[in-house]
Amino acid sequence: MKERLDKFLSSQTALSRKEAQRAIKEKRVLLNGTVIRAADTKVDTESDTVSLDGQPLTYQQYVYYMMDKPAGVVSATKDREERTVLDLLPPELYRDGLFPAGRLDKDTTGLLLITDDGDYAHRMLSPKKHVQKRYIATLDREPDESIASAFEAGIVLGDGTVCKSGQAVPLGGCRVAVEISEGKYHQVKRMFAALGYHVEALRRVRIGGLALDEALHPGEVRALTAEEAQKVFD
Ligand code: URA
Numbered sequence: 001m002k003e004r005l006d007k008f009l010s011s012q013t014a015l016s017r018k019e020a021q022r023a024i025k026e027k028r029v030l031l032n033g034t035v036i037r038a039a040d041t042k043v044d045t046e047s048d049t050v051s052l053d054g055q056p057l058t059y060q061q062y063v064y065y066m067m068d069k070p071a072g073v074v075s076a077t078k079d080r081e082e083r084t085v086l087d088l089l090p091p092e093l094y095r096d097g098l099f100p101a102g103r104l105d106k107d108t109t110g111l112l113l114i115t116d117d118g119d120y121a122h123r124m125l126s127p128k129k130h131v132q133k134r135y136i137a138t139l140d141r142e143p144d145e146s147i148a149s150a151f152e153a154g155i156v157l158g159d160g161t162v163c164k165s166g167q168a169v170p171l172g173g174c175r176v177a178v179e180i181s182e183g184k185y186h187q188v189k190r191m192f193a194a195l196g197y198h199v200e201a202l203r204r205v206r207i208g209g210l211a212l213d214e215a216l217h218p219g220e221v222r223a224l225t226a227e228e229a230q231k232v233f234d
Contacts, residue, residue: 209234
């Protein structure tokens with residue numbers, strides 16, 4: 001793929017397009033070892049080498065990040081009042097076009113994927129793919145044995161919506177591991193509400209075959225390899 005040098009820089013680094021143009025003017029950018037002064041010079045993303053301030057840039061068409069989403073931030077790119085998950089990204093990981101692939105409620109914590117690959121997000125969220133999501137729910141009281149069979153049978157939400165079969169495994173105390181393949185609005189909370197429970201805390205720990213990296217602290221992000229990103233489809 002061929003791309004303008006300034007666009008290449010702003011897509012691959014935290015520089016804005018303007019900052020990229022300035023860096024080019026300031027001779028901080030080399031293309032195949034040569035200083036380039038024209039921002040509209042075409043870069044072959046497959047074969048050319050670009051460096052910024054002496055650091056070679058490895059071209060990545062898309063990036064995939066895993067975040068341990070903390071409570072109190074919204075899963076959006078922009079919000080007038082609230083802090084968003086993108087506000088938590090360290091500047092060196094930021095680039096244009098990033099968005100959260102799927103949403104967690106403001107008070108839900110755990111595994112959230114952030115990417116600039118629209119097709120990937122679309123596939124992951126498509127009901128046809130049946131990607132399983134695993135949550136740990138903390139309820140307002142200890143669950144009855146019967147929750148497992150209720151989840152298995154398919155819970156009917158308060159508004160009459162019928163959920164696909166899921167799994168609920170009591171973990172002791174008020175905690176339950178839940179697995180569902182759908183992503184309806186407030187789904188886990190509404191499923192428990194239909195059984196007479198209130199969800200006090202909810203944490204997503206797995207999407208498909210990709211588990212939350214427990215070494216991450218709340219609000220921390222790390223890049224996934226392309227192989228790790230594909231695990232959501234396993
Ligand atoms: N189900 C919910 O109720 N909330 C979430 O954030 C995710 C799943």
